[in-house]
Amino acid sequence: MAMKVALLGCGVVGSEVVRLVNEQSEELAARVGTPIEIGGIAVRRIDRDRGVDPALLTTDATALVTRPDIDLVVEVIGGIEPARSLILAAVKAGKSVVTANKALLAEDGQTLHAAARDAGVDLYYEASVAGAIPLLRPLRDSLAGDRVNRVLGIVNGTTNYILDRMDSLGAGFTESLEEAQALGYAEADPTADVEGFDAAAKAAILARLAFHTQRVTAADVHREGITGVSAGDIASARAMGCVVKLLAICQRSEDGGSVGVRVHPVMLPVGHPLASVKEAYNAVFVEAESAGRLMFYGAGAGGTPTASAVLGDLVAVARNRLADTSVAEGAHDTGLPVHDMGHTITSYHVALDVADRPGVLSKVAEIFSDHGVSIKNVRQEGTGDDAQLVLVSHPAPDAALSSTVEVLREHHMVREVASVMRVETFSD
Numbered sequence: 564m565a566m567k568v569a570l571l572g573c574g575v576v577g578s579e580v581v582r583l584v585n586e587q588s589e590e591l592a593a594r595v596g597t598p599i600e601i602g603g604i605a606v607r608r609i610d611r612d613r614g615v616d617p618a619l620l621t622t623d624a625t626a627l628v629t630r631p632d633i634d635l636v637v638e639v640i641g642g643i644e645p646a647r648s649l650i651l652a653a654v655k656a657g658k659s660v661v662t663a664n665k666a667l668l669a670e671d672g673q674t675l676h677a678a679a680r681d682a683g684v685d686l687y688y689e690a691s692v693a694g695a696i697p698l699l700r701p702l703r704d705s706l707a708g709d710r711v712n713r714v715l716g717i718v719n720g721t722t723n724y725i726l727d728r729m730d731s732l733g734a735g736f737t738e739s740l741e742e743a744q745a746l747g748y749a750e751a752d753p754t755a756d757v758e759g760f761d762a763a764a765k766a767a768i769l770a771r772l773a774f775h776t777q778r779v780t781a782a783d784v785h786r787e788g789i790t791g792v793s794a795g796d797i798a799s800a801r802a803m804g805c806v807v808k809l810l811a812i813c814q815r816s817e818d819g820g821s822v823g824v825r826v827h828p829v830m831l832p833v834g835h836p837l838a839s840v841k842e843a844y845n846a847v848f849v850e851a852e853s854a855g856r857l858m859f860y861g862a863g864a865g866g867t868p869t870a871s872a873v874l875g876d877l878v879a880v881a882r883n884r885l886a887d888t889s890v891a892e893g894a895h896d897t898g899l900p901v902h903d904m905g906h907t908i909t910s911y912h913v914a915l916d917v918a919d920r921p922g923v924l925s926k927v928a929e930i931f932s933d934h935g936v937s938i939k940n941v942r943q944e945g946t947g948d949d950a951q952l953v954l955v956s957h958p959a960p961d962a963a964l965s966s967t968v969e970v971l972r973e974h975h976m977v978r979e980v981a982s983v984m985r986v987e988t989f990s991d
């Protein structure tokens with residue numbers, strides 16, 4: 564008997580899921596051991612031509628997910644509601660669920676996983692982080708016998724696309740964002756991309772899987788987007804042999820008792836593998852005790868690549884269903900808490916417009932030292948009234964570095980703090 568799938572949402576990702584399920588029906592049937600069919604598609608409006616059998620369309624998503632003949636549910640509506648209620652209704656009705664919804668998982672994954680465990684069904688979500696790249700199931704399954712210490716990566720295609728265009732073509736922010744939207748990479752509200760909310764949601768999901776702690780939600784993630792990144796920052800980075808990237812970084816504390824989870828722009832040395840990730844591609848580094856450094860790279864956004872991850876999950880949950888089994892996620896929780904950004908150890912790059920006068924450099928150095936921050940290197944560009952001091956700190960608690968910058972901003976010898984950005988050096 565065929566396994567019937569209810570599809571919720573038929574937008575960029577959903578329409579590709581329909582196409583691939585139909586086009587690859589024979590291969591999917593062979594891989595699962597039984598045919599997979601779309602049994603119904605919940606949409607907001609029926610009157611649009613989507614190139615799918617109109618008889619499958621309905622605006623009553625709740626009725627669809629609880630229909631007795633439906634076995635599996637794919638949620639690609641996005642956002643918190645009605646997606647959460649629909650997934651919970653589906654799970655309660657005994658259906659396994661595949662979703663691409665990182666916003667929902669990051670906000671309320673604990674509730675969803677508990678509901679799936681109670682109902683003995685699967686909740687799979689590979690597409691929610693880094694699109695097509697197999698990343699979540701490797702973290703959950705392949706690395707289950709290892710200890711992950713750090714995960715860091717480029718997990719938002721839209722912002723990587725914008726930063727890459729700004730850097731390589733000198734393109735403007737707005738035009739680059741419009742291109743990313745036209746290519747289907749951006750979220751419905753692109754603020755989620757450019758302000759770092761999308762990457763923060765993904766960072767929370769990564770931290771939970773990597774450190775086996777259900778406690779991390781999107782609200783726990785320190786988040787800075789790319790709207791403040793200027794052409795001057797990009798030029799400053801280039802002068803240092805770096806590029807600017809928006810990174811998600813999840814890291815165990817030195818004592819292993821807590822985790823730090825953050826998303827912010829970073830100056831990365833051009834020699835680092837993440838620095839050469841162009842356009843809307845994603846790449847994620849996982850550093851594990853026994854495995855060492857692993858890198859996952861590929862298409863992190865776009866309808867077809869994301870649908871590939873959805874189909875992979877669909878095959879997995881269909882197989883589990885045939886075998887009358889399910890994966891209970893989140894049952895064993897380390898409960899590791901998230902520590903404050905102020906305690907996170909980072910390095911800063913600071914460019915200061917100053918007057919080129921005796922005593923300025925020593926005053927600036929004194930302000931760093933007053934906050935317990937050691938300077939790694941300093942250079943001066945320009946002379947006279949147009950001088951700029953560019954300093955890079957050694958690693959220090961983020962709170963000490965941000966207070967240093969606050970004092971510099973207020974100091975009469977500093978005309979302007981022209982650029983402040985964290986630097987990742989990746990020394991072993």
Ligand SMILES: NC(=O)c1ccc[n+]([C@@H]2O[C@H](COP(=O)([O-])OP(=O)(O)OC[C@H]3O[C@@H](n4cnc5c(N)ncnc54)[C@H](O)[C@@H]3O)[C@@H](O)[C@H]2O)c1
Pocket residue numbers: 571572573574575576577605606607608624638639640641642645663664665666690691694747748749750751863864865866869
């Ligand atoms: N586009 C990507 O590259 C990508 C990549 C990875 C994950 N995702 C995630 O996939 C999900 C879908 O993204 P998308 O890009 O396809 O978005 P989209 O906006 O193109 O599609 C969502 C669809 O859901 C429909 N919808 C809204 N409310 C509905 C309701 N109550 N009932 C039925 N349909 C409803 C909308 O009309 C729209 O057609 C989101 O969670 C997104 O974060 C997208």
Ligand SMILES: N[C@@H](CCO)C(=O)O
Pocket residue numbers: 691693694718719720721722748749750756761863864865
């Ligand atoms: N808006 C997201 C889609 C993939 O999750 C991005 O740009 O990466």
Ligand code: NA
Pocket residue numbers: 689690691692693694695696697698699872
């Ligand atoms: Na993925």
